[in-house]
Amino acid sequence: MMGPVDPALREALAKQFPDVFAAEGDLDPNGVVVPAALHVALAKTLKESFGFTLYVSVIATNFPTAEGETYEVATVLRNPTTAQPFWWRVRLGADPQLATLYPLFAGADWQEREQFDLVGVNFVDHPDMRRLMLSEDWEGFPLRKSYAIDTPHTPWR
Amino acid sequence: MNLRQRDRINPHLDLDTVDAAADLMALNMGPQHPSTHGVLRIKLFLDGEVIIKAVPYPGYLHRGVEKLCERLTCVQLTPIFDKHDYVAPMTNEQALNIALERMLGVEVPRRARYMRTILAELQRLASHLLWLGTFTLDIGGTIGGGASLMMYTFREREPILDVFEMLTGARFHYNTHQVGGNRHDIPDGWAAAVKTCMDQLAARMPEYEEQCVTNSVFLMRTKGIGVIETPLALELGLTGPNLRASGVDLDLRRDAPFHAYDEIKVNVAVSNGCDTHARFEVRIAEMYESIRIVRELIDNVPEGPICSLKPVRTVNQIKLPEGKQMYTAIETPRGELGTWLIGGGAEKGACPYRLKIRPPSLHAMAALPYALVGHTVSDVVAVLGSLDPIMGEVDR
Numbered sequence: 001m002m003g004p005v006d007p008a009l010r011e012a013l014a015k016q017f018p019d020v021f022a023a024e025g026d027l028d029p030n031g032v033v034v035p036a037a038l039h040v041a042l043a044k045t046l047k048e049s050f051g052f053t054l055y056v057s058v059i060a061t062n063f064p065t066a067e068g069e070t071y072e073v074a075t076v077l078r079n080p081t082t083a084q085p086f087w088w089r090v091r092l093g094a095d096p097q098l099a100t101l102y103p104l105f106a107g108a109d110w111q112e113r114e115q116f117d118l119v120g121v122n123f124v125d126h127p128d129m130r131r132l133m134l135s136e137d138w139e140g141f142p143l144r145k146s147y148a149i150d151t152p153h154t155p156w157r
Numbered sequence: 158m159n160l161r162q163r164d165r166i167n168p169h170l171d172l173d174t175v176d177a178a179a180d181l182m183a184l185n186m187g188p189q190h191p192s193t194h195g196v197l198r199i200k201l202f203l204d205g206e207v208i209i210k211a212v213p214y215p216g217y218l219h220r221g222v223e224k225l226c227e228r229l230t231c232v233q234l235t236p237i238f239d240k241h242d243y244v245a246p247m248t249n250e251q252a253l254n255i256a257l258e259r260m261l262g263v264e265v266p267r268r269a270r271y272m273r274t275i276l277a278e279l280q281r282l283a284s285h286l287l288w289l290g291t292f293t294l295d296i297g298g299t300i301g302g303g304a305s306l307m308m309y310t311f312r313e314r315e316p317i318l319d320v321f322e323m324l325t326g327a328r329f330h331y332n333t334h335q336v337g338g339n340r341h342d343i344p345d346g347w348a349a350a351v352k353t354c355m356d357q358l359a360a361r362m363p364e365y366e367e368q369c370v371t372n373s374v375f376l377m378r379t380k381g382i383g384v385i386e387t388p389l390a391l392e393l394g395l396t397g398p399n400l401r402a403s404g405v406d407l408d409l410r411r412d413a414p415f416h417a418y419d420e421i422k423v424n425v426a427v428s429n430g431c432d433t434h435a436r437f438e439v440r441i442a443e444m445y446e447s448i449r450i451v452r453e454l455i456d457n458v459p460e461g462p463i464c465s466l467k468p469v470r471t472v473n474q475i476k477l478p479e480g481k482q483m484y485t486a487i488e489t490p491r492g493e494l495g496t497w498l499i500g501g502g503a504e505k506g507a508c509p510y511r512l513k514i515r516p517p518s519l520h521a522m523a524a525l526p527y528a529l530v531g532h533t534v535s536d537v538v539a540v541l542g543s544l545d546p547i548m549g550e551v552d553r
Contacts, residue, residue, distance in 0.1 A: 083412030107394035133216035
């Protein structure tokens with residue numbers, strides 16, 4: 001569970017992002033779904049106005065559906081004063097592109113590279129979008145569901 | 158002009174724009190350098206002996222654990238988690254099992270929570286002892302003649318592995334946690350063995366600390382080296398002792414309690430030094446605190462069951478609900494070890510759909526391009542050692 005979100009934070013977010021954070025009812029415990037266009041603005045607001053300055057993680061996930069490939073990118077931040085984490089999700093289509101958080105959080109550099117490397121989500125305007133874990137000539141993105149676990153990889157291609 | 162560290166140092170520096178006094182030299186450190194704590198390669202760009210850009214290349218130990226997690230059932234995952242951070246397997250198991258328990262809403266009996274707390278603190282001591290030995294070894298022949306402190310810390314670590322062996326039968330890859338509690342109950346004589354081990358360590362710790370802090374070469378090699386300023390440390394996602402050495406008072410044991418930490422007091426060590434020496438100080442203070450916590454708890458373990466679920470008989474006994482996802486984190490010796498868990502995977506939900514591990518060491522490694530610039534090649538090993546990375550966890 002995301003845990004109780006501070007009422008003042010909830011109210012301020014509802015004012016700034018009325019389409020995403022309804023003023024009443026529980027927030028989705030799996031993480032609020034935010035349109036891709038608001039991704040950077042939300043991170044900036046949380047960091048600069050609400051003290052969520054600790055960059056925790058970014059998680060990309062592949063969800064194959066009947067209509068085609070979809071992706072979700074979850075971002076986790078933490079407020080170091082209250083230790084409260086906050087996370088949200090962005091849904092992306094078959095060609096996953098999302099704005100980078102690198103200008104706001106230096107840690108997004110490697111974390112977004114890792115998600116690009118393994119899941120194949122492209123973070124737009126990232127200064128150095130290379131693979132992080134796998135070799136640069138690796139083919140495919142291993143954490144996509146279509147990538148079989150026994151896919152052969154020959155080093156002498 | 159007082160620029161923030163983030164604005165002062167560009168990890169993606171274009172070397173063509175550098176106006177160097179001498180010719181630039183690129184130097185590869187690793188992947189098989191003895192001081193890179195596993196296999197890490199750092200490409201250093203040097204002006205004389207001063208580093209102007211550092212590019213780490215992790216991934217040499219990448220084993221595709223997250224892909225593997227999608228094919229193994231929750232019951233089979235615990236031994237896999239032992240092998241991520243092979244210096245602190247106990248806390249890694251706990252991170253996985255707490256994530257599963259919170260998703261399933263399983264309560265853990267009070268006895269098991271106390272046992273987990275004791276095991277976590279013993280593991281913190283074992284891990285920090287190994288760090289102390291290798292860190293002083295990295296700094297070189299300055300501490301009592303080369304490797305001698307490492308021999309002592311390994312001697313102290315042995316009794317801790319012995320008490321783990323008494324409890325679980327294994328010295329290293331324990332597989333002693335399961336969803337709902339623990340697998341092995343406390344054997345006779347275990348509390349006495351733990352107490353003896355803590356007494357020995359408590360008597361010798363001041364000696365080891367003194368060996369370092371009274372050594373002027375040690376101080377010169379650590380003070381003011383590898384500074385990571387507070388805002389940058391937060392932005393990078395540093396956690397644990399590395400973050401607390403940069404002046405942030407955050408410890409999940411106290412601030413977001415798990416195990417039995419809500420029933421005891423944890424004194425959190427913080428330093429404002431931000432440098433290699435501050436990280437040393439914080440870890441040393443944490444070791445004294447861990448000894449105190451173990452001594453406080455070892456006589457007060459409550460009676461009762463050690464697991465709230467029936468013993469594991471089949472591998473697909475535990476099923477995760479579909480469509481649920483959550484982030485869970487605990488404080489390991491290296492910092493915040495988090496898991497992003499999505500339920501409802503293969504084998505009718507017995508496997509996770511996705512399990513992302515958030516390793517504290519990976520975030521610490523990302524600090525290297527900032528912390529190394531302006532220092533010399535010999536400082537690289539000091540800074541790297543002070544961040545205490547375990548490459549098994551960085552690369553997974």
